[in-house]
Every structure is written in C-alpha cells, then in structure tokens.
Amino acid sequence: MNINATLIGQIITFGVFVWFCMKFVWPYLLTAMQEREKKIADGLDAANRAARDLELAQEKASDQLRESKEKAAEIIEQANKRANQIIDEAKEAARSEGDRLVAAAQAEVEQEVNRAKEDLRKQVSELAVAGAAKILGKSVDPAAHSELLNKLADEL
Amino acid sequence: MAGNSQEYISHHLTNLTYGKLPAGYVRHEVAEDGTVHEHELTTATWTMAHNSEEAAQMGFTAVNVDSLGWSFGLGALLMFLFWRAAKKATTGVPTGFQNFVEMIVEFIDNTVKEAFHGRNPLIAPLAMTIFTWVFMMNFMDLIPVDVLPSIFGAMGVHFMKVVPSTDVNITMGMSLTVFAMMIFYSIKVKGISGFVGELTLQPFSAKNPVVQAIFIPINLILESVALIAKPISLALRLFGNMYAGEMIFILIALMFSAGAALAIMGGVLQWAWAVFHILVITLQAFIFMMLTIVYLSMSHEDH
Numbered sequence: 274m275n276i277n278a279t280l281i282g283q284i285i286t287f288g289v290f291v292w293f294c295m296k297f298v299w300p301y302l303l304t305a306m307q308e309r310e311k312k313i314a315d316g317l318d319a320a321n322r323a324a325r326d327l328e329l330a331q332e333k334a335s336d337q338l339r340e341s342k343e344k345a346a347e348i349i350e351q352a353n354k355r356a357n358q359i360i361d362e363a364k365e366a367a368r369s370e371g372d373r374l375v376a377a378a379q380a381e382v383e384q385e386v387n388r389a390k391e392d393l394r395k396q397v398s399e400l401a402v403a404g405a406a407k408i409l410g411k412s413v414d415p416a417a418h419s420e421l422l423n424k425l426a427d428e429l
Numbered sequence: 430m431a432g433n434s435q436e437y438i439s440h441h442l443t444n445l446t447y448g449k450l451p452a453g454y455v456r457h458e459v460a461e462d463g464t465v466h467e468h469e470l471t472t473a474t475w476t477m478a479h480n481s482e483e484a485a486q487m488g489f490t491a492v493n494v495d496s497l498g499w500s501f502g503l504g505a506l507l508m509f510l511f512w513r514a515a516k517k518a519t520t521g522v523p524t525g526f527q528n529f530v531e532m533i534v535e536f537i538d539n540t541v542k543e544a545f546h547g548r549n550p551l552i553a554p555l556a557m558t559i560f561t562w563v564f565m566m567n568f569m570d571l572i573p574v575d576v577l578p579s580i581f582g583a584m585g586v587h588f589m590k591v592v593p594s595t596d597v598n599i600t601m602g603m604s605l606t607v608f609a610m611m612i613f614y615s616i617k618v619k620g621i622s623g624f625v626g627e628l629t630l631q632p633f634s635a636k637n638p639v640v641q642a643i644f645i646p647i648n649l650i651l652e653s654v655a656l657i658a659k660p661i662s663l664a665l666r667l668f669g670n671m672y673a674g675e676m677i678f679i680l681i682a683l684m685f686s687a688g689a690a691l692a693i694m695g696g697v698l699q700w701a702w703a704v705f706h707i708l709v710i711t712l713q714a715f716i717f718m719m720l721t722i723v724y725l726s727m728s729h730e731d732h
Contacts, residue, residue: 275446275484275485275487275488275491276489276597276598276601277446277448277487277488277489277490277491277492277493277598278448278489278490278491278492279491279492279493279496279497279596279598279599279602280598280601280602280605281602282492282497282501282602283496283497283500283598283599283601283602283603284602284603284605284606286497286500286501286504286602287558287602287603287606288606290504290505290507290508290558290562291551291554291555291558291606293508293512294508294511294554294555294557294558295550295551295554295555297512297515298508298511298512298514298515298554298557299515299534299553299554299557301515301516301518302511302514302515302518302530302531302534303534303538303553304518305515305518305519305520305531306518306531306534306535308520309520309521309523312520
C-alpha cells in the first residue's frame with residue numbers, strides 16, 4: 274500500500290500498450306471490419322440488382338414469348354386463309370374446266386346430233402323418194418324434185 | 430487463531446517489493462526455529478523486502494514486482510492475442526478468436542463514437558487497452574486467493590499479490606496517464622489561454638472587471654479541485670472496489686480453516702461473491718474506460 278516507483282513503471286507500461294494497440298492492433302482490425310462491412314453491403318446491393326435484373330429479364334422473356342405466340346397465330350391464320358384461297362381457286366378452276374369440258378362435250382354431242390339429223394334427213398328424203406317411187410311405180414328423178422325433197426327434208 | 434488470521438490477511442495484502450534499503454537499517458531475520466536475528470546493513474542495499482515494514486522503509490525507490498509483473502504480463506498477453514488477431518484479420522468470414530476480438534472492437538468503437546465528440550485516433554485504442562487490460566487485472570480476483578500465492582510460496586517467493594488493480598500504484602499510474610492526456614489535449618485544443626480560462630473564468634463570471642477579479646481565485650480553487658479530483662477518483666474508485674472485493678475473498682477464505690460447517694458456508698459465500706464479482710470487475714473496467722473517454726472528450730470541447 275505504499276506509493277512507489279511501481280507508479281512510474283505502470284505509467285510506462287500503460288503508454289507502451291496504448292501505443293502498441295494504436296499502432297498494430299486497432300487500425301488493422303477496424304479496417305478489416307469496415308472493409309467487410311462494405312463488402313457485405315456491396316454484396317447485398319449486387320444481389321438486389323441481380324434480383325431486379327432477373328425480374329426485368331423474366332418480364333422481357335414473357336413479353337417476347339407472348340409476341341412470338343401472337344406472330345405464330347397470325348402466320349397460321351394467314352396460312353389458313355391462303356390455303357382456303359388456294360382451295361377456292363382450285364375449285365373455281367376445276368368448276369370452270371368442268372363447265373368447259375361439259376360445254377365442249379355438249380357441243381360435240383349437238384354436232385353429232387345435227388350430223389345424225391342431217392344424215393337422217395338425207396336418208397329420209399332418199400327413203401321418201403324410194404317410197405314415192407315405189408308408190409308411183411316409177412322412178413322419181415331426185416334432181417327433178419329436188420326442190421320438193423329439200424323442203425321435206427327441212428320440215429323433218 | 431486471531432493472530433494467525435491477522436497474519437494471514439496482512440500476508441495477503443503485502444506486495445512483493447524490490448527496493449533500496451538505506452544504510453544503517455536494521456533487518457529482522459526470522460530463522461526457521463522462530464528466533465529473530467538482527468543485522469544492520471552497512472551500505473544501502475537493493476533487495477527484496479522481507480516484510481511490509483521494510484517495504485515501507487524503501488520509500489519511493491521500490492517496485493512492487495508482483496503488481497507490475499502481473500500487470501505487464503496480462504497486458505502483454507492481451508496485446509499479443511490482439512496483435513495475432515489483427516495480423517490474421519481478413520475481410521472474409523471471421524472465425525473463433527477473431528470474432529471475439531471484433532466483438533470487443535465494435536463495442537469499444539460504438540461506445541467511443543457515442544461518448545467522444547471530436548476526432549482523435551488515439552481515443553479508441555486507448556479505450557480498448559483500458560477496458561480489456563483493467564478487466565484482465567480485475568479478473569485475477571476471481572482466481573481463488575490462495576492458489577497463486579501458494580504456488581509462488583512453494584517456489585520460495587514470500588509475497589504475491591496477484592490482482593494488480595488492488596495496488597493503488599497501478600490504478601494511479603493509469604489515471605495519471607489519463608490525467609496527463611487530459612491536460613495535454615486541453616492545451617492542444619484550446620490553447621494555454623483557453624485552458625487557463627477554463628480554470629479561472631467559470632463557473633462564476635461577471636461583467637464588472639473588479640468583481641471578475643474577485644471571482645478568479647474562487648474559480649481557480651473550485652476548478653482545480655474538480656480537475657484534480659478526476660484522476661484521483663478514477664484511480665481510487667477502481668482500487669477501492671477491487672481492494673474491498675479482494676478483502677472479502679480473503680475473509681471468506683479464512684472460513685475454510687474454521688471447521689466443517691463454516692467451511693461449507695464459506696464455499697457457498699465464495700461462489701456467491703465470485704458470481705457477483707464477475708459483474709463488479711466488468712463494471713469497474715467499463716467505468717474506468719467510460720470516464721476516460723468522457724474526460725478526454727471534455728478536454729477536446731471548446732467552449
């Protein structure tokens with residue numbers, strides 16, 4: 274319990290430890306801690322940014338998906354329309370071709386009929402002449418009665 | 430038993446002192462058979478004090494080897510551990526002891542930021558040194574009072590006070606250093622005139638120069654007392670608390686040699702007081718640090 278030189282010793286020791294702590298302990302620890310704090314803050318920021326980026330990307334992706342779906346639907350519709358058009362055109366072409374064929378056939382048939390009619394007429398006139406010759410008992414000169422015969426043929 | 434107890438207590442309260450005994454001092458040597466030999470020193474001698482009377486005789490030219498040794502040893506251990514942690518400190522994930530040190534650093538840093546209004550890179554390391562070092566010195570109080578003295582006694586060392594903060598030299602050494610810093614920073618921040626003005630122009634001041642002249646000595650007395658009371662109260666608060674705590678541990682330890690019933694009761698008391706003392710030692714370390722910060726903050730404040 275005496276005041277003695279221990280006092281001086283303690284003052285020196287204290288001073289040395291405070292100096293040591295200030296020089297070799299405190300700055301390193303505090304710097305490390307502050308840097309870590311900053312790193313963590315940066316990391317959290319980055320994470321937030323990444324989350325926001327992801328959200329944006331997802332939004333963009335879904336937008337593009339919707340757009341492409343719309344486009345695809347449009348293309349399909351157009352294709353359908355085109356197909357229908359082609360079918361219609363083909364139908365139209367087929368119908369007109371058919372009509373044409375039918376008309377041609379009919380014309381031919383008519384022609385044939387006319388020819389047959391003509392032949393018939395001719396034969397009828399010949400038959401008529403022959404019949405008349407038989408009935409009259411003499412030959413009828415077709416040339417002399419050609420006018421009559423023609424008239425008959427026209428009437429048939 | 431009474432003489433024994435007194436011997437036991439005073440033995441526990443005597444420092445291991447190394448110092449200079451003056452020429453002509455008569456030493457009383459107690460031999461193993463109990464006889465006392467006297468022998469006079471012919472020249473001034475540097476030696477270990479054999480009892481408290483010799484230690485007192487040595488006056489100021491003596492060192493309490495135990496107090497200073499434990500104080501230095503604990504401080505060095507702390508600084509070594511902190512230095513190792515600081516060297517290994519990375520910005521990565523902290524582990525183990527580094528976590529613990531960083532917890533202390535953060536606690537000190539926050540406390541300093543709250544209490545110290547100024548910029549000084551010395552304050553935080555100073556506060557950390559004080560808090561941890563005083564805590565370690567106080568912590569020695571929790572080691573049962575007879576353990577270390579017995580070990581050193583077996584090695585032939587007669588006195589061993591293991592709690593440095595129960596030595597007023599130690600606490601006074603720290604508080605005087607703080608006091609020196611207070612005055613240094615007061616003068617550095619406010620200038621000599623500012624410092625003197627702080628001592629003489631308040632708390633009483635007057636517009637009338639004559640009245641002011643009367644006030645100056647009154648102010649000087651009041652402020653000087655307030656200023657000097659700071660380091661003394663700082664040192665004596667810690668010393669008183671630790672000394673009283675140590676004393677109670679010693680008294681409880683006395684009960685162990687006084688019968689089974691008292692020994693059991695002593696055990697219970699020892700445990701209870703130790704638990705309570707955990708609070709006391711932490712609190713005293715914190716108070717010492719906090720007051721240091723506050724005093725130094727006051728030194729940095731310009732009015």
